[in-house]
Amino acid sequence: MRYLPKSDAERAEMLREIGASSIDDLFVTVPEEYRLTRDLKVPRQMGESEIVEHFKATAALNANGYSSFLGAGAYRHYRPVVIDSLVQRGEFLTSYTPYQAEITQGTLQAIFEFQTMICELTGMDIANASMYDGSTGAAEAVMMAVRITGRDGVLVARTVHPEYREVMHTYAQHQGHDAREVGYIAEGQPGAGRIDLAALEQAVTDQTACVLVQSPNFFGVMEDIPAIADIAHKKGALLIVSIAEAVSLGIVRPPVEADIVSMEAQSYGVALSYGGPYCGVLAAKEKYLRQMPGRLVGETKDTEGRRGFVLTLSTREQHIRREKATSNICTNQALVALMTTIFLTVYGKEGMRELALQNLAKAKYAADTLSAQGKLLFAKTPRFHEFVLETDEAPEALNARLLEKKIIGGLSLSKWYPELGNATLWCATELMTRAQIDAAAAAVAAALVSAAAR
Amino acid sequence: MATDKFVGTTRKVTAHLTQNENLSFEKSSPGKKGYKLAPLDVPEVEASALLDGAVRADVGALPELSEIEIIRHFTRLSTWNYAIDLGMYPLGSCTMKYNPRVNEFVSRLEGIAEAHPYQPESLSQGALGVVKLLQDCLIEITGMDAITLQPAAGAHGEFTGILLARAYHQSKGNARKHVIIPDSAHGTNPATAASCGYQVINLKSNAQGGVDVAALAQMVNEDTAALMLTNPSTIGVFENEIHKIADVLHDKGALLYMDGANMNALVGKTRPGDFGVDVMHLNLHKTFSTPHGGGGPGSGPVACKKILEPFLPSPVLAQGADGLLHWNYDRPESVGRVRMLYGNFGMFVRALAYILANGPDGLRQTTEDAVLNANYIRAKLQDVYELPYNTPSMHEVVFSDKRQTKNGVKTGDIAKRLIDYGFHPYTTSFPLIVPGALMIEPTESESREELDLFVDAMRQIAREVDENPEVVITAPHSTRISRLDETTAARKPVLRWKAPAASTPVEVDTPAKEW
Numbered sequence: 001m002r003y004l005p006k007s008d009a010e011r012a013e014m015l016r017e018i019g020a021s022s023i024d025d026l027f028v029t030v031p032e033e034y035r036l037t038r039d040l041k042v043p044r045q046m047g048e049s050e051i052v053e054h055f056k057a058t059a060a061l062n063a064n065g066y067s068s069f070l071g072a073g074a075y076r077h078y079r080p081v082v083i084d085s086l087v088q089r090g091e092f093l094t095s096y097t098p099y100q101a102e103i104t105q106g107t108l109q110a111i112f113e114f115q116t117m118i119c120e121l122t123g124m125d126i127a128n129a130s131m132y133d134g135s136t137g138a139a140e141a142v143m144m145a146v147r148i149t150g151r152d153g154v155l156v157a158r159t160v161h162p163e164y165r166e167v168m169h170t171y172a173q174h175q176g177h178d179a180r181e182v183g184y185i186a187e188g189q190p191g192a193g194r195i196d197l198a199a200l201e202q203a204v205t206d207q208t209a210c211v212l213v214q215s216p217n218f219f220g221v222m223e224d225i226p227a228i229a230d231i232a233h234k235k236g237a238l239l240i241v242s243i244a245e246a247v248s249l250g251i252v253r254p255p256v257e258a259d260i261v262s263m264e265a266q267s268y269g270v271a272l273s274y275g276g277p278y279c280g281v282l283a284a285k286e287k288y289l290r291q292m293p294g295r296l297v298g299e300t301k302d303t304e305g306r307r308g309f310v311l312t313l314s315t316r317e318q319h320i321r322r323e324k325a326t327s328n329i330c331t332n333q334a335l336v337a338l339m340t341t342i343f344l345t346v347y348g349k350e351g352m353r354e355l356a357l358q359n360l361a362k363a364k365y366a367a368d369t370l371s372a373q374g375k376l377l378f379a380k381t382p383r384f385h386e387f388v389l390e391t392d393e394a395p396e397a398l399n400a401r402l403l404e405k406k407i408i409g410g411l412s413l414s415k416w417y418p419e420l421g422n423a424t425l426w427c428a429t430e431l432m433t434r435a436q437i438d439a440a441a442a443a444v445a446a447a448l449v450s451a452a453a454r
Numbered sequence: 455m456a457t458d459k460f461v462g463t464t465r466k467v468t469a470h471l472t473q474n475e476n477l478s479f480e481k482s483s484p485g486k487k488g489y490k491l492a493p494l495d496v497p498e499v500e501a502s503a504l505l506d507g508a509v510r511a512d513v514g515a516l517p518e519l520s521e522i523e524i525i526r527h528f529t530r531l532s533t534w535n536y537a538i539d540l541g542m543y544p545l546g547s548c549t550m551k552y553n554p555r556v557n558e559f560v561s562r563l564e565g566i567a568e569a570h571p572y573q574p575e576s577l578s579q580g581a582l583g584v585v586k587l588l589q590d591c592l593i594e595i596t597g598m599d600a601i602t603l604q605p606a607a608g609a610h611g612e613f614t615g616i617l618l619a620r621a622y623h624q625s626k627g628n629a630r631k632h633v634i635i636p637d638s639a640h641g642t643n644p645a646t647a648a649s650c651g652y653q654v655i656n657l658k659s660n661a662q663g664g665v666d667v668a669a670l671a672q673m674v675n676e677d678t679a680a681l682m683l684t685n686p687s688t689i690g691v692f693e694n695e696i697h698k699i700a701d702v703l704h705d706k707g708a709l710l711y712m713d714g715a716n717m718n719a720l721v722g723k724t725r726p727g728d729f730g731v732d733v734m735h736l737n738l739h740k741t742f743s744t745p746h747g748g749g750g751p752g753s754g755p756v757a758c759k760k761i762l763e764p765f766l767p768s769p770v771l772a773q774g775a776d777g778l779l780h781w782n783y784d785r786p787e788s789v790g791r792v793r794m795l796y797g798n799f800g801m802f803v804r805a806l807a808y809i810l811a812n813g814p815d816g817l818r819q820t821t822e823d824a825v826l827n828a829n830y831i832r833a834k835l836q837d838v839y840e841l842p843y844n845t846p847s848m849h850e851v852v853f854s855d856k857r858q859t860k861n862g863v864k865t866g867d868i869a870k871r872l873i874d875y876g877f878h879p880y881t882t883s884f885p886l887i888v889p890g891a892l893m894i895e896p897t898e899s900e901s902r903e904e905l906d907l908f909v910d911a912m913r914q915i916a917r918e919v920d921e922n923p924e925v926v927i928t929a930p931h932s933t934r935i936s937r938l939d940e941t942t943a944a945r946k947p948v949l950r951w952k953a954p955a956a957s958t959p960v961e962v963d964t965p966a967k968e969w
Contacts, residue, residue, distance in 0.1 A: 003820075004898055014830050018830055029691065036723055046811060051556055054560075055560035055807065090539030095535045096878070103536040120513070167791045167792060252509065276793075276796070277753075299951075301939055321645070328613060333751045336750070346488045351488070360504060362496055
């Protein structure tokens with residue numbers, strides 16, 4: 001086996017030196033009736049060329065050569081090639097969690113830069129070294145708010161990503177939280193597509209630990225963060241803002257009124273990869289530091305006064321506090337956080353703004369063009385790069401027609417928002433070309449014409 | 455010169471220069487660019503009008519650097535890290551094995567890396583096929599009946615597994631009250647049980663460091679939801695009374711949860727499903743070679759017996775009569791989602807590539823080599839380091855610093871001294887049942903030459919402890935920085951860079967004295 005650096009002769013010699021007569025001597029503590037005496041039924045050992053062929057065939061069974069208008073919490077942005085080139089350096093790729101600071105300063109300094117950039121972008125004071133993803137990050141943020149306030153009421157906007165909400169409910173159900181959802185303003189009214197502020201105001205009580213909203217929300221609509229913060233803070237509840245599309249922060253005002261920001265940073269140069277690994281991160285006001293879950297990197301000095309970085313404040317964590325820890329989380333998304341750090345370094349101060357503006361422009365053009373034949377929902381409410389299109393035709397029929405033109409249309413919302421009828425969620429990033437948008441609009445129009453002709 | 459401090463000689467390493475590098479923010483200067491966007495092919499927009507005024511004037515202090523500076527910045531940082539690619543990484547319970555490069559290659563193939571999680575299932579059959587084949591392989595390897603790949607890491611898998619146990623008990627009318635956890639367990643175990651709403655009951659290990667079956671029998675009752683057991687245990691010992699442990703639990707309707715952190719000792723040799731485990735998690739970033747990446751991403755699939763299958767997180771993979779794979783969301787008894795989408799798919803691809811590269815024979819040989827290597831180290835070091843438990847070792851061996859503390863040297867000092875010899879330290883001070891533990895897991899990836907260098911380094915350090923303990927206590931001596939002030943880091947946390955006040959001149963301090 002090519003990964004194993006020993007010859008059979010060396011194995012035999014090592015066994016001799018140990019004083020074992022055969023390898024099975026080393027497994028005697030496994031009771032005989034439980035020893036596996038046959039081969040595992042897994043595919044036979046493959047040559048490297050066969051492995052590559054296997055996965056090329058696999059890749060060919062997925063969508064290839066389609067133009068895709070899918071977003072909904074997983075976004076296709078350009079990934080500068082230096083990212084993959086750098087993260088494949090073995091010193092980053094094959095290093096462990098940097099507990100031994102003297103020989104992991106590379107990872108530690110990069111995470112410190114990551115934490116700094118997240119603070120700058122979100123307007124928060126502190127950020128951790130990353131969480132599994134945006135959905136679990138939001139759930140952890142809710143638990144953090146419950147610990148901070150000592151209250152157990154949780155209010156979640158229905159405009160938060162439906163799968164984030166599902167994860168939050170899974171976490172909350174055994175914590176004794178009273179989690180309730182708050183609806184959104186219906187089409188045709190001012191602020192349509194945003195959380196219903198009047199309903200929120202009614203729902204917040206002095207038992208509410210936190211209000212969780214997402215902005216841009218699942219419909220792509222920007223929430224009115226200052227107004228929501230006012231309502232939450234008046235009753236002493238914390239505001240958690242979840243950000244699923246991190247590129248928006250290049251142009252959108254950061255949620256500085258929030259107490260905790262939970263972000264999914266996949267948009268910063270991380271591959272879609274059929275759903276993961278992505279990169280969650282929690283950021284917060286400084287006063288909540290001791291309740292922050294997950295790893296944190298801090299700056300300090302060595303015995304000779306030189307600057308260095310260490311994992312710090314670990315008394316919050318499970319390996320010290322065990323069942324009293326702030327969270328059971330251990331692993332973070334270090335390599336993915338490094339990818340996002342490189343992405344942000346590449347685009348920098350000017351590029352992040354330019355990139356966000358391009359997304360805004362593409363989505364505006366796509367919304368205008370595509371809605372010529374359908375109806376743009378929540379049209380008057382500010383949004384980033386996603387929009388909801390209502391069509392006469394059912395999403396399944398529409399999308400089936402688009403697929404024939406090698407276009408993956410918007411995501412049907414009927415599973416989560418049946419009240420919206422034939423609604424689809426579309427996304428256009430900087431990678432979407434005008435030609436692709438025009439082609440999609442033509443295909444949508446053709447569908448309508450043929451439907452009308454019937 | 456640092457080398458003067460050596461009593462022994464370092465055969466593995468020679469000091470060499472590494473580049474200094476400031477924070478990216480400190481290197482930034484306005485107007486430099488590392489990017490170039492394609493020209494906008496649609497009309498420009500006025501952000502303030504579109505966003506109703508909610509725009510930001512400034513994105514904050516992000517760096518402004520050119521591409522070559524960015525490459526150098528991160529390349530320089532990388533050279534300050536130790537890595538498996540540089541040598542042995544004997545962290546006990548972390549299974550730092552070789553991360554094959556073909557795994558990285560195939561995970562980046564376009565149809566895989568660019569697959570959107572919501573693209574139609576008919577256009578995702580490749581991705582779903584990866585999930586299917588990996589699930590089948592892991593079920594076979596663990597001897598379990600069903601599996602979910604959704605959890606993002608080991609602790610997340612524990613959380614999922616204990617939720618399954620809870621849902622199972624709840625379905626019988628009583629969620630039960632507590633989870634029993636041996637004192638040798640990882641900290642994630644008690645933290646997990648607590649986050650699932652269970653009380654934690656601590657089980658004291660017996661004289662051999664294993665589960666005290668008699669004590670367990672006294673503890674288990676109708677309020678016991680599960681025992682969370684790491685097998686082999688964190689001292690690297692197989693629980694040879696495992697069948698009795700399972701019986702004690704099952705007699706009272708409780709479940710046996712296995713923490714699969716040490717699965718690298720078992721693959722192809724024995725199967726948890728066969729020895730009574732009801733539910734367990736795997737760490738693809740340990741046993742199945744996906745890279746640790748400086749702390750993540752991980753992936754923590756949870757395998758279980760049939761009785762727990764109805765409760766698996768939604769969705770689960772299903773196959774239609776037409777042979778097409780799809781996600782099934784119709785799971786009324788499910789514990790719910792533990793993560794959005796389907797899990798860390800990129801890690802599934804890598805783990806599957808690893809299994810295909812090994813085949814049944816390679817997987818078994820891997821386990822045998824891992825156990826052989828640990829026992830080789832044990833045999834070569836047990837005369838100089840104290841072996842607190844004499845029970846046979848599997849894939850890792852735990853010594854204690856009992857003999858070295860007589861000279862004032864602790865396990866943490868020996869670990870730091872190993873750095874000067876060119877090795878990453880072993881795991882220190884864990885498990886908690888061994889005071890001053892040195893927990894060493896070489897994995898199968900080490901050649902005999904590398905093991906001999908390690909043994910040599912450990913023996914030389916033992917000699918230094920006798921002859922010149924100061925050199926060990928003040929180690930490391932050869933790194934870019936010496937030991938860091940962790941106390942101040944925690945007392946006065948500095949968790950982000952801040953721009954210095956505008957007019958502060960940069961201090962120029964040329965160390966001319968040495969040149």
